[in-house]
Amino acid sequence: MDFKGTVCVVTGSARGIGKGIGARLSRDGAAVVFADIDQTGAEKAAKEARDAGGTAISAAVDVTSRDQVRAVVGRAVSEFGELNVMVNNAGISQLKPFIDMSEAEYERIMRVNSTGVFLCMQEAAKQMIAQGKGGKIINAGSIASREGYPNLAHYCASKHAVLALTHAGAKEWAAHKITVNAYAPGVVATELWAQLDQESIGLGNTKEPGEALAGFGAGILLGRLGTPEDIAATVAFLAGPDSDYITGQLIVCDGGMLLW
Numbered sequence: 001m002d003f004k005g006t007v008c009v010v011t012g013s014a015r016g017i018g019k020g021i022g023a024r025l026s027r028d029g030a031a032v033v034f035a036d037i038d039q040t041g042a043e044k045a046a047k048e049a050r051d052a053g054g055t056a057i058s059a060a061v062d063v064t065s066r067d068q069v070r071a072v073v074g075r076a077v078s079e080f081g082e083l084n085v086m087v088n089n090a091g092i093s094q095l096k097p098f099i100d101m102s103e104a105e106y107e108r109i110m111r112v113n114s115t116g117v118f119l120c121m122q123e124a125a126k127q128m129i130a131q132g133k134g135g136k137i138i139n140a141g142s143i144a145s146r147e148g149y150p151n152l153a154h155y156c157a158s159k160h161a162v163l164a165l166t167h168a169g170a171k172e173w174a175a176h177k178i179t180v181n182a183y184a185p186g187v188v189a190t191e192l193w194a195q196l197d198q199e200s201i202g203l204g205n206t207k208e209p210g211e212a213l214a215g216f217g218a219g220i221l222l223g224r225l226g227t228p229e230d231i232a233a234t235v236a237f238l239a240g241p242d243s244d245y246i247t248g249q250l251i252v253c254d255g256g257m258l259l260w
Contacts, residue, residue: 001028001029001236001237001239001240002028002029003025003028003029003030003236003239003240004029004030005029006025006029006030006031006084006085006239007030007031007033007076007077007080007081007082007083007084007085008022008025008030008031008032008033008076008084008085008086008087008239009032009033009035009072009073009076009083009085009086009087009124010022010025010032010033010034010035010087010089011035011036011061011063011072011087011088011089011090011116011120012035012036012063012089012090012091012140013032013034013035013036013042013045013089014034014036014037014038014040014041014042014044014045015036015038015041015045015190015191016188016190016191016192016228017089017140017185017188017190017228017231017232018034018036018087018089018090019034019045019228020227020228020229020231020232021087021089021228021231021232021235021236022034022045022046022049022056023045023048023049023052023054023232024229024232024233024235024236025085025087025232025235025236025239026049026052026054026055026056027049027052027053027054028236029054030054030055030085030239031055031056031079031080032046032049032054032055032056032057033056033057033058033059033072033075033076033079034046034049034056034057034058034059035058035059035060035061035072035090036058036060036061036090037060037061037062037063037090039058039059039060042058042059042060043058045058046058055080057075057079059071059072059075061090063088063090063112063116063117063119063120064111064112064115064116064119065119066119066123069116069119069120069123070123073086073123073124073127077127082127082131082133083124083127083128083131083135084128084133084135084136085135085136085137085138085239086120086121086124086135086136086137086138087138087140087235087239088116088117088120088121088137088138088139088140089140090112090116090120090140091112091113091116091140091158092108092109092112092113092192093109093152093155093192093195093196094109094154094155094196094199095151095152095196095199095200095203095205096151096154096199096203097150097151097203098150098151098153101153101154105154106153106154106157109154109155109157109158110154110157110158110161112158113140113155113158113159113161113162114157114158114161114162114165117139117140117161117162117165118165121137121139121165121169121180124137125137125169125173125176125178128173128176128178129173129176129178133177134176134177134178134179135177135178135179136178136179136181136238136239136243137169137173137178137179137180137181138180138181138182138183138235138238138239139162139165139166139180139181139182139183140162140182140183140185141159141162141163141166141182141183141184141250142155142159142162142184142185143184143185143186143252143254143257143258144156144159144160145159145160145162145163145182145184145250146160146163146184146250146260147258151200151203151205162182163182163250166180166181166182166248166249166250167248170247170248171248174247179238179243179244179246179247180247180248181238181243181246181247181248181249181250181251182249182250182251183231183234183235183238183250183251183253184250184251184252184253184254185226185230185231185253185254186217186220186226186252186253186254186255186257186258187213187216187217187220187225187226187254187257188225188226188227188228188230188231189213189225189226189227190228193213194213196212196213197209197210197211197212197213200212213225217257219257220254220255220256220257221255221256221257222255222256223255224255225255226253226254226255230253230255231253233253234251234253237251238251
């Protein structure tokens with residue numbers, strides 16, 4: 001991909017999938033804002049991108065705060081002139097039996113994974129519409145956007161909501177030449193899955209570190225867990241001109257874990 005002249009914001013990019021997405025877009029020539037609630041981690045990721053020859057800055061953002069989301073969009077515009085691609089990657093998860101889940105736990109997941117995407121979509125779309133040149137909004141869906149899983153009811157609900165927001169945004173903003181799509185990872189070896197693996201042991205579902213991760217990914221047709229680079233390749237496609245005729249879609253990148 002050649003993203004020279006393209007300005008991208010990637011939320012949740014201090015580590016894991018988001019960091020991989022930011023690194024890929026930067027490597028392909030985009031100016032990237034690595035945005036994360038962990039500003040130290042975001043700056044480290046941005047520095048790695050700069051050291052590799054890319055153009056990148058970092059910004060602190062809590063995606064549940066409209067003011068902070070608006071500020072990140074403004075930072076991209078003030079530093080690089082405009083905003084062309086918004087990757088709403090920030091998200092959290094937790095393993096908890098449905099029947100034991102508290103309202104606070106449910107609302108926390110929904111607030112970050114769903115409301116955070118809602119706010120980022122709105123603020124990005126406002127900027128893109130004002131620019132009058134169209135744009136790309138790309139949301140972090142999941143295989144859980146279309147299927148429920150035990151101990152992940154709140155996470156699944158949040159990712160179903162992301163798919164609904166993706167559909168609605170695609171229909172409302174097509175007239176402004178803004179495409180809205182989502183990517184759906186399966187099991188990706190990141191810090192998030194290390195956390196879920198430990199929670200699985202705490203619930204008594206597994207006994208050894210790595211067991212939950214291996215078990216959940218056992219049915220992947222391509223025979224391995226995903227990597228951030230795998231997901232970044234899909235996002236780069238959605239961010240580039242080759243996907244200009246694609247909107248309102250959930251692109252699954254799970255190695256053949258689920259066949260829909």
